[in-house]
Amino acid sequence: MLQYLIILLDxxxxxxxxxxxxxxxGGGLMPLETLRQxxxxxxxxxxMIQYVYPDKxxxxxxxxxxxxxxxxxxxxxxxxxLKEGRMDxxxxxxxxxxxxxxEVPVVWRTDKxxxxxxxxxxxxxxxxVPRLNVVLTDVxxxxxxxxxxxxxxxxxxxxxxxxLYVEGKAPxxxxxxxxxxxxxxxxxxxxxxxxxxxxxxxxxxxxAFFYEDESDSIGDLENGLDIKNKQLYKxxxxxICRHCDAYQCKRCIxxxxxxTLEVNTPSHEQCVLAHLERNASRELLNNIRKxxxxxxxxxxxxxxxxxxxxxxxxxxx
Amino acid sequence: MTWEIAKQxxxxxxxxxxxxxxxxxxxxxxxxxxxLEIDLIDKICDYIKTEMYRRNHHWFNxxxxxxxTNGINYHTEKVQNFIKKNQEHLSIGITIDGTKxxxxxNRIYKxxxxxxxxxxxxxxxxxxxxxxxxxxxxxxxxxPDIPYIxxxxxxxxxxxxxxxxxxxxxxxxxxxxxxxxxxEQLLSLADVIICKGxxxxxxxxxxxxxxxKPLNPKTQNTTWCGAGQMLAIDATGNFYPCMRFAGYSxxxxxxxxxxxxxxxxxxxxxxxxxxxxxxxxxxxxxxDCEVASGCAWCQGENYDAAETNTIYQRATAICKMHKAxxxxxxxxxxxLYRKLELEGEREEFEKNKCEVKPEIC
Numbered sequence: 209m210l211q212y213l214i215i216l217l218d219x220x221x222x223x224x225x226x227x228x229x230x231x232x233x234g235g236g237l238m239p240l241e242t243l244r245q246x247x248x249x250x251x252x253x254x255x256m257i258q259y260v261y262p263d264k265x266x267x268x269x270x271x272x273x274x275x276x277x278x279x280x281x282x283x284x285x286x287x288x289x290l291k292e293g294r295m296d297x298x299x300x301x302x303x304x305x306x307x308x309x310x311e312v313p314v315v316w317r318t319d320k321x322x323x324x325x326x327x328x329x330x331x332x333x334x335x336x337v338p339r340l341n342v343v344l345t346d347v348x349x350x351x352x353x354x355x356x357x358x359x360x361x362x363x364x365x366x367x368x369x370x371x372l373y374v375e376g377k378a379p380x381x382x383x384x385x386x387x388x389x390x391x392x393x394x395x396x397x398x399x400x401x402x403x404x405x406x407x408x409x410x411x412x413x414x415x416a417f418f419y420e421d422e423s424d425s426i427g428d429l430e431n432g433l434d435i436k437n438k439q440l441y442k443x444x445x446x447x448i449c450r451h452c453d454a455y456q457c458k459r460c461i462x463x464x465x466x467x468t469l470e471v472n473t474p475s476h477e478q479c480v481l482a483h484l485e486r487n488a489s490r491e492l493l494n495n496i497r498k499x500x501x502x503x504x505x506x507x508x509x510x511x512x513x514x515x516x517x518x519x520x521x522x523x524x525x
Numbered sequence: 526m527t528w529e530i531a532k533q534x535x536x537x538x539x540x541x542x543x544x545x546x547x548x549x550x551x552x553x554x555x556x557x558x559x560x561l562e563i564d565l566i567d568k569i570c571d572y573i574k575t576e577m578y579r580r581n582h583h584w585f586n587x588x589x590x591x592x593x594t595n596g597i598n599y600h601t602e603k604v605q606n607f608i609k610k611n612q613e614h615l616s617i618g619i620t621i622d623g624t625k626x627x628x629x630x631n632r633i634y635k636x637x638x639x640x641x642x643x644x645x646x647x648x649x650x651x652x653x654x655x656x657x658x659x660x661x662x663x664x665x666x667x668x669p670d671i672p673y674i675x676x677x678x679x680x681x682x683x684x685x686x687x688x689x690x691x692x693x694x695x696x697x698x699x700x701x702x703x704x705x706x707x708x709e710q711l712l713s714l715a716d717v718i719i720c721k722g723x724x725x726x727x728x729x730x731x732x733x734x735x736x737x738k739p740l741n742p743k744t745q746n747t748t749w750c751g752a753g754q755m756l757a758i759d760a761t762g763n764f765y766p767c768m769r770f771a772g773y774s775x776x777x778x779x780x781x782x783x784x785x786x787x788x789x790x791x792x793x794x795x796x797x798x799x800x801x802x803x804x805x806x807x808x809x810x811x812x813d814c815e816v817a818s819g820c821a822w823c824q825g826e827n828y829d830a831a832e833t834n835t836i837y838q839r840a841t842a843i844c845k846m847h848k849a850x851x852x853x854x855x856x857x858x859x860x861l862y863r864k865l866e867l868e869g870e871r872e873e874f875e876k877n878k879c880e881v882k883p884e885i886c
Binding site (some may be wrong): 436437440445447448467468469470471472473474475476477485518521 | 701747781793796797801802833834835836837838
């Protein structure tokens with residue numbers, strides 16, 4: 209069931225997920241009338257609106273229209289504000305977390321190499337932001353060697369997080385703490401719970417679908433939504449994912465299509481990364497519980513002998 | 526396909542033995558018409574055999590070469606020499622659609638004023654049956670072929686072909702009333718097969734006891750088609766999950782290329798094929814269908830006909846034809862078993878009946 213409407217206020221709105229970076233998209237502010245119609249659509253469909261901002265300043269007229277409905281704002285975090293912690297967004301997106309300080313959740317888009325070299329910065333950020341969402345921008349390039357490095361990094365970070373929990377703090381790092389809290393899948397939702405309205409007045413499965421191919425729309429404001437094979441965006445129609453308990457997995461629909469050509473099928477790399485996170489979360493949960501009662505209502509995360517559920521398909525096919 | 530491409534393709538497959546763990550292999554040559562390239566094929570097969578031996582490959586002595594041919598060149602010296610050389614490891618299917626009229630509807634020479642190939646094929650059938658005693662043929666039915674089903678099947682029986690694999694095309698070619706015509710043809714065919722006793726030692730895959738039953742969504746959830754469990758290689762060295770996904774086989778969709786002889790298989794692109802199941806790709810009407818068993822699909826046609834670029838949307842153009850087949854099939858088995866019971870021959874029949882496998886592709 210649809211719940212969220214992402215409105216890209218500009219063609220150069222910030223990339224906050226696996227969406228390719230702005231690059232040479234060219235600017236293009238959403239016309240004010242399109243924005244009004246988009247908001248109206250969201251209200252009529254009872255959708256929570258998330259505005260994605262470009263770096264540039266928007267006029268007062270836009271600000272007024274934007275404020276006409278309850279919403280959340282996703283913005284990029286300028287370097288100048290890194291240390292100041294000045295807030296005018298509900299989610300900040302950044303390409304660097306060095307010395308970061310914020311009072312709202314931060315999305316950090318990074319490639320693997322930068323991630324592997326950033327253990328200290330992540331540990332520091334966890335004390336200075338309420339939540340850190342790490343988004344890897346090169347998932348499809350991971351090799352076995354990278355998986356090992358990722359595993360080691362998660363293990364190291366889990367030790368820091370355990371220490372913070374013992375100190376009475378509750379840091380949130382999507383890669384490690386989400387799975388401890390979840391009892392069912394909590395993934396991307398593109399095409400199922402979330403759709404995107406682009407500046408051209410057309411709907412897309414997610415921003416990445418718009419940036420990749422503008423003709424790949426799923427309806428427009430004039431004629432409404434037309435999501436073909438809508439069921440394939442749902443978990444029940446994803447043969448690998450519906451058997452999986454890496455509940456924190458991003459399950460990026462766009463990456464699925466890019467790597468396997470099907471929106472309902474994740475790549476090997478995405479599955480392995482999600483399971484390394486899951487297993488590290490398991491260790492973290494078990495270790496925190498050694499210090500006392502922790503999330504008593506939450507079931508143990510089971511030990512498993514695989515990293516890619518695809519390899520276990522014989523057990524559920 | 527050049528020799529260089531063919532050799533590299535074979536090397537890729539044999540070099541990656543750990544990726545191809547199946548006990549046996551079928552090297553399948555499909556065309557165009559494979560026997561037009563008999564010199565190349567002979568060289569390829571020699572290379573495969575030599576390399577499997579040289580590498581002590583687990584497929585050595587556990588392989589077949591398979592051909593789907595139009596049969597026109599079957600008698601030629603080169604083809605016959607090839608057959609003699611590889612007889613123990615050969616499967617050859619000659620495609621003959623039935624009577625001259627039916628066959629020549631679809632199988633026409635290029636640039637010969639619409640001349641059909643029936644006469645040139647049928648003269649090779651005795652030799653073919655001599656060399657492959659249990660050989661069968663594959664017949665495909667499209668809308669214009671329906672009136673010729675009975676005469677075609679009986680004609681093939683008369684030629685000595687006892688095993689007929691016959692199926693309707695999966696594409697959306699069916700006109701209003703085709704299912705009724707189809708049903709009438711099958712009912713009459715059932716009468717003839719039973720009255721003339723063909724059921725004793727002939728097969729026609731239209732009539733199968735297993736079809737026309739509901740399917741359990743949990744225990745009978747496997748996909749029908751084998752796309753993705755085979756590796757198809759085109760003349761330029763690209764890999765496909767089946768040739769139906771090559772550009773020349775598709776009407777409107779982009780080809781699904783899963784790798785090539787230089788870079789190998791992109792396993793991520795195989796994942797959707799290897800995790801497909803019946804329920805996930807079927808609409809509710811198929812899941813709830815009371816006569817679902819035996820209703821086939823082609824993954825390539827599903828993809829070609831789908832509203833989006835997916836293999837997960839089952840095409841249902843064949844639905845009314847399947848239901849007609851099920852009605853005729855029910856009639857066939859009820860009539861046959863009643864006859865056998867009345868004549869006290871049912872037990873004997875059950876003991877001797879041979880298994881006919883459903884046509885897959």
